[in-house]
Amino acid sequence: MQVRKYLLLLCFLIGSVSLTQAQNITTAQYINTYRNVAIAEMQRSGVPAAIKLAQGIIETQSGNSWLVQNSNNHFGIKCKNNWTGASVNYDDDARQECFRKYDNATASWKDHSDFLRSNPRYGFLFEYDQKDYKSWAYGLKQAGYATSRTYPQQLIEVIERYDLNQYTLQGLGEGGALVKNDGPFIGDDQPVSGNIVNKVIPKAAPVNYPSGEFKINGRKVMFAPAGTSLVVLANDKDIRVSNLVHYNDLKDAVLLEEDMLIFLQRKNRTGANDYHIVAEGEDLHSISQKEGIMLEWLRKRNKLDEGEEPAPGEKLLLDGYAPAKPKLTASSVAIIKEEDQQPKDLNLKKLVRDVKDEISKAREGNVQGTPSATPAKSGPAAQETNSLPPQMVEDLKKIDGATVKRETMPVTRQPSAPSNTKYHTVQEKETMYAISKKYNVTVAQLQRWNNLPDNNIRTGQQLVVSQ
Template identity: 40%
Template sequence: MKKIVLYTLLLVCTCSSVLAKNYSRKEYIQKYKDLAIKEMERTGIPASITMAQGILESRNGNSDLARKANNHFGIKCHDWVGPSMKFDDDKKGECFRKYNNPYESYKDHSEFLTTRPRYAFLFKYRSDDYKRWAHGLKKAGYATDSRYAHKLISIIEAEQLYKLDRKGAGKDFYAEPDASQLADIDGDLSIDPFGARLEVANGIHYIVSKKGDTFYSIEKNLGVERKKLLRYNDLPKNYILQLDQRLYLHNKRNKAARGYNFHRVKEGDSLYSISQQYGVKLKKLCKYNRVKKNYKVEPGERIWLRKKKR
């Protein structure tokens, strides 16, 4: 009887190992390149960088973290409130984020880079400048490996992933995957209509409202709640969205980007418009200039965008 049980267990293990297919690097690229391109068009993160990070962090999608938690980028829990799993990494039993599908992992990778201040400087680089992005990720502390940037660049150049950064190049990169290859990727793979409209100021993503936009449509497409949009943009609760309005999708900064110490007021400027132009919180502008929110600026006046040096 024990022999039969042992044989059955061996058979199950053998079948499981056969079913758990190991992807090659090229198979991984073919399977997930569309997600990397989608995120590039939505956020500006180079598809080559996203793809190389996925390859390196998930070992071509074959790591336990990728298989059991759909986590392709090795992102730990940090301030995560969703599902999680424990894996050994730098320390034993570290907490890692768990996703329902790979697409959620790719989207959260974008969210991780676009919302953390230490990565803000990366978005000053072009989306086809993969070398600067690779070195920038290492500089910002994405990984502890001293050769992290060189490994990403090596993967990108070996697989010619830089071709993914060119507009419309994805369809000609390897063979186009059929429906069965994307069967395990849930969610809408169509390009977010707001994606091409994302712009960056002071390291913060924003859009400019167009005809037909509403707070509801922005929330639906970009996932930012109305109350957060109002808070991020120093707007009152009963505010009605205006045409051609700059709307930040994350909190504005406490000071302007390096090199912008003050703004020389022009005709038509207001303290609020200056706050939006430079991505600086309105209350901080008031503090730096020792004025109140309803203060009326005058043409030629100097408005400080960061604490004045004494």
């Protein structure tokens, strides 16, 4: 009986020691264990070593998760229909999901490379520069590798914290690192110092978008090459041209001067990701298209005025509001709207209403024989101005003449045109596009010549078609 107790105690102690050791694997130890495997797999398959190491760290909790200890599965790859090997069940997105089980860690690392390389939905990733880990991180999320909204940010944070890009560079035979820590790691998450030698600024890598319609941030979108006519596209998709222009934050329906993502629905006010790191060559409009967020809201969330562009490497929030404006490019110039230039204490609409009230009162007074409040004037305007109080006359001087006319006498006038102007009367079922082709002009020109806000026209309407 006594011997049995000793045996049970010994088994308990051995189990406790094993468990303690399993739970004490540090991130630095995990990296040192698998960095050579990551480099070898990168050279074989093309998946960057930094990305593989970061994914392994996150998926296995630096080698401490139940799944990796019971299956050698370092990347959380599920069984799917094409897996015929051993497996284990583990609670993940759902209860007791099937995960692949490997004989050893190297087999898991190799299968992960083959999984990405052979799956068509990850094909575009291999167009990126292997050193561009940020594009790889966001691309993995875009392709649906993980369900976490912050998966790209987690990968990037791990890569930069542990200087993992150095292993990608070693695999390419370049040596040295773009981001370098000054000292060795002492335990988990404790570098001696973390001074960054060079800040990595990503370049906007080309993306092979699917043909036809697909979705970004839950909104329908398609890739349109340079030269695409928005008028023709709107007609093909049965969308009003004015809506298509509005959805994509464009000024008019001209031919596209460059390749562009074109949204077929209104973009969202927030992005699918938490933030976006500005790459070389990107501007706010291209970022709003890539992330599927309205340009207006991208500015609002980052305290940017129209005309201001963030500098490469800056972080733009796609959800919530930034505490401060990001650093701007040297060429940024804020565009101040005309209404913002008006004095804050001058309410033009209220002033115009007051003037109209005074004119009405003065007219009533003249009818009843009330003496004028100002000395008589001569000329055509005497009947209107002689009855105004002096202060109201001064107020009138403050108001732009065009503003007074716009507020008091709204009229619709045919736009002025030179003597060589040609006109066209809209026939039944005619469209702006058909008329533009008939007279060899653009839709944008027709809109400008006729002061049209969109492409809506009516039968019998007279349009300027040549100037």
